[in-house]
Amino acid sequence: MIMTQEDLTITDPKMTAKGVNVFYGEKQAINDVSIDVGTDLVTAFIGPSGCGKSTFLRSLNRMNDTVAGAKVTGRIELDGEDIYAPSMDVVQLRARVGMVFQKPNPFPKSIYDNVAYGPRIHGLAPNKSDLDGIVEKALTRAGLWDEVKDRLAESGTALSGGQQQRLCIARAIAVDPEVVLMDEPCSALDPIATAKIEELIHELRGKFAIVIVTHNMQQAARVSQRTAFFHLGTLVEYGKTTDIFTNPKQERTKDYITGRYG
Amino acid sequence: MTFNAAALLLLIAGLALIGWIAGRARSNLLAGRAQAKLHSRPQYHGWYVALWLFAPAALFLAVWSAVSPGLITNEVLASEAAKELPAFGFERGAILSDARNVAQGKQEAVRIAAATPLVKPYADATHRYAWIGIAAMLALALAGGLYAFTRIKPDFRARTRVEKIVMLLLLLASLVAILTTFGIVLSLLFESIRFFRLVSPTELLFGTQWAPTSGAPQPDTFGGIPLFWGTILIGAIIAMIVAIPIGMMSAVYLTQYANPRVRKWVKPCLEILAGVPTVVYGYFAALTVAPALREFAVAIGIPNASTESALAAGIVMGVMIIPFVSSMADDSINAVPQAMRDGSLALGATPNETIRQVLIPAALPGVMGGILLAVSRAIGETMIVVMAAGLSANMTANPFASVTTVTAQIVKLLTGDQEFDSAKTLAAFALGLVLFVVTLLLNIVALRIVKKYREAYE
Numbered sequence: 134m135i136m137t138q139e140d141l142t143i144t145d146p147k148m149t150a151k152g153v154n155v156f157y158g159e160k161q162a163i164n165d166v167s168i169d170v171g172t173d174l175v176t177a178f179i180g181p182s183g184c185g186k187s188t189f190l191r192s193l194n195r196m197n198d199t200v201a202g203a204k205v206t207g208r209i210e211l212d213g214e215d216i217y218a219p220s221m222d223v224v225q226l227r228a229r230v231g232m233v234f235q236k237p238n239p240f241p242k243s244i245y246d247n248v249a250y251g252p253r254i255h256g257l258a259p260n261k262s263d264l265d266g267i268v269e270k271a272l273t274r275a276g277l278w279d280e281v282k283d284r285l286a287e288s289g290t291a292l293s294g295g296q297q298q299r300l301c302i303a304r305a306i307a308v309d310p311e312v313v314l315m316d317e318p319c320s321a322l323d324p325i326a327t328a329k330i331e332e333l334i335h336e337l338r339g340k341f342a343i344v345i346v347t348h349n350m351q352q353a354a355r356v357s358q359r360t361a362f363f364h365l366g367t368l369v370e371y372g373k374t375t376d377i378f379t380n381p382k383q384e385r386t387k388d389y390i391t392g393r394y395g
Numbered sequence: 396m397t398f399n400a401a402a403l404l405l406l407i408a409g410l411a412l413i414g415w416i417a418g419r420a421r422s423n424l425l426a427g428r429a430q431a432k433l434h435s436r437p438q439y440h441g442w443y444v445a446l447w448l449f450a451p452a453a454l455f456l457a458v459w460s461a462v463s464p465g466l467i468t469n470e471v472l473a474s475e476a477a478k479e480l481p482a483f484g485f486e487r488g489a490i491l492s493d494a495r496n497v498a499q500g501k502q503e504a505v506r507i508a509a510a511t512p513l514v515k516p517y518a519d520a521t522h523r524y525a526w527i528g529i530a531a532m533l534a535l536a537l538a539g540g541l542y543a544f545t546r547i548k549p550d551f552r553a554r555t556r557v558e559k560i561v562m563l564l565l566l567l568a569s570l571v572a573i574l575t576t577f578g579i580v581l582s583l584l585f586e587s588i589r590f591f592r593l594v595s596p597t598e599l600l601f602g603t604q605w606a607p608t609s610g611a612p613q614p615d616t617f618g619g620i621p622l623f624w625g626t627i628l629i630g631a632i633i634a635m636i637v638a639i640p641i642g643m644m645s646a647v648y649l650t651q652y653a654n655p656r657v658r659k660w661v662k663p664c665l666e667i668l669a670g671v672p673t674v675v676y677g678y679f680a681a682l683t684v685a686p687a688l689r690e691f692a693v694a695i696g697i698p699n700a701s702t703e704s705a706l707a708a709g710i711v712m713g714v715m716i717i718p719f720v721s722s723m724a725d726d727s728i729n730a731v732p733q734a735m736r737d738g739s740l741a742l743g744a745t746p747n748e749t750i751r752q753v754l755i756p757a758a759l760p761g762v763m764g765g766i767l768l769a770v771s772r773a774i775g776e777t778m779i780v781v782m783a784a785g786l787s788a789n790m791t792a793n794p795f796a797s798v799t800t801v802t803a804q805i806v807k808l809l810t811g812d813q814e815f816d817s818a819k820t821l822a823a824f825a826l827g828l829v830l831f832v833v834t835l836l837l838n839i840v841a842l843r844i845v846k847k848y849r850e851a852y853e
Contacts, residue, residue: 194741196737196740196741199736199737199740201654201655224743224744224745225743226743227740227741227742227743228742228743229743231741231742232737232741234734234737234738234741236734238732238734238735238737238738239738240735240738240739240753240757241735241756241757242756250739250742250744250752251742251743251744254742254743254744254748254752255743301738304738304742305741305742308742308743
């Protein structure tokens with residue numbers, strides 16, 4: 134990895150990766166990546182398709198465990214704790230590190246049940262009114278409450294694509310995670326829905342550490358404070374978003390930013 | 396001279412081969428003479444001629460084989476000698492078939508004396524119709540072949556024509572299956588109507604006494620309720636209690652937990668269950684499961700436990716049905732998008748919670764469809780119940796008692812020497828009709844559910 138010391142401006146990292154490799158069977162998808170994710174920051178992972186940014190994101194909450202043949206080496210810490218240690222409860226880990234996917238994937242349940250799903254399985258609400266409160270708070274934070282408050286019993290799959298994605302964000306933040314991972318959350322949405330999600334990311338900043346994977350460079354520039362550029366499974370450059378976009382240090386980053394390839 | 400369909404089919408196939416060669420040669424010849432490029436390659440011209448030669452003649456052959464025996468019999472019946480025939484259906488039929496067999500050389504001499512005068516008219520009619528058939532068939536083949544042959548020109552689009560003819564042939568093949576089904580339904584319907592002339596439908600559907608064998612002095616009773624209850628008890632209750640949980644759980648294991656290597660072996664093994672002949676299941680039920688269950692029932696003090704029990708038949712039938720339920724459930728669970736599963740896991744749900752709260756609810760319509768298909772198969776199943784469930788029509792909820800089912804009774808009514816116009820025999824057709832209607836409805840509902848559910852994720 135090529136990175137200069139002054140780029141590391143994060144003093145209190147939420148998550149830290151050190152020398153991470155990810156293999157899918159024989160193939161190495163991620164090669165020796167080290168990175169810090171700031172607590173109150175939005176971190177964007179950019180890079181061309183197949184560069185490994187989503188793979189790396191999925192290793193931050195061990196979603197790669199669900200892929201047959203996937204193997205992660207190196208060390209990833211959440212608040213200094215090794216998340217790949219045998220003592221780590223992966224179920225608890227995923228409650229602390231939530232995830233929003235590329236395509237909105239609401240469950241075929243009511244809007245209410247979608248949001249209440251996480252709090253219910255983790256036993257966060259002792260009674261119905263607490264659960265109601267959690268659902269309302271999550272939907273409000275996701276900017277969806279006003280649109281759906283009168284039809285909470287309707288199916289989540291009946292919403293529009295943008296609403297579905299905000300529902301998925303509400304579902305993820307309903308369990309009060311510490312980190313929210315977003316894997317190209319706007320790639321299946323139209324520009325207006327995308328703008329709403331970006332606005333939402335702004336509002337959520339500071340409440341959760343947010344990591345967003347995007348192939349849209351303007352989006353990375355708009356929503357993030359830190360940007361990491363991945364290429365061919367390696368982390369090429371990582372730093373303040375403004376620096377990466379205005380003054381990239383690496384030739385490859387510059388080429389990508391200016392649209393030479395990708 | 397008899398009408399030998401197989402030999403004739405070979406004959407027209409041979410003619411078609413000649414047509415193919417001739418058509419191909421002619422297209423080459425014409426193209427060479429006119430110095431033109433052929434639109435279609437020569438073999439397509441050959442195929443065009445061959446198909447025109449073969450298809451109409453073969454169709455005629457099929458129709459003629461089906462129709463000509465009736466025509467022959469009609470002609471014989473119209474002759475002088477047939478005036479002596481008895482009017483009663485069964486005997487009349489026996490005499491006619493006796494005469495026919497002698498006339499066509501399948502039999503050395505008549506077995507029934509009354510058939511002797513009919514042999515000659517039969518032989519004549521057979522002879523005449525055979526000649527008519529062969530002549531018409533050859534005429535059709537030649538006409539078709541010539542028509543196609545004369546159309547060959549360098550720019551004739553034989554390739555597209557052949558495509559169309561092939562499509563028509565394929566359509567015809569699928570029609571055969573559909574028409575056969577219709578034929579089966581119609582024959583079932585006609586026999587049932589004959590039965591319902593003797594016994595009212597309400598008695599069959601709602602009567603509670605099933606005693607078709609008694610005859611005089613007591614009248615037969617055809618109350619179907621005990622049979623329907625037995626069928627439901629075995630096929631829809633006991634078998635499903637066995638098949639649904641085991642099938643579902645094995646599907647969940649195979650789709651969610653088993654690694655690909657295990658799945659590769661276990662799934663085909665499970666599907667082998669579906670390939671075991673039902674007779675073998677029947678042995679297993681009658682010889683192994685039923686006695687064991689009876690001993691168990693006696694040991695725990697259940698009265699009137701029988702070696703022929705609903706439970707034995709139902710359990711074995713349930714085992715037989717497991718692969719149906721599990722493969723439908725497997726498909727439905729696999730059809731739930733991976734994104735659903737990821738979404739749940741990413742919220743910190745365990746695989747087990749994910750299966751119970753997300754996958755199974757999402758897969759439920761498909762699973763329900765699979766279960767309905769399994770039920771319809773279970774209630775139509777015959778061998779296991781004939782061998783293990785018994786034949787006494789009891790209305791009991793005691794699973795250790797002997798009950799009977801619709802299918803077992805159909806077998807009983809139709810085996811042995813039966814008169815084909817007594818209410819007893821016709822009852823088998825009426826029962827068959829009831830069974831057919833019920834399974835048809837179940838299948839329609841099940842397929843609709845499955846289809847609707849598939850659309851939901853596309």
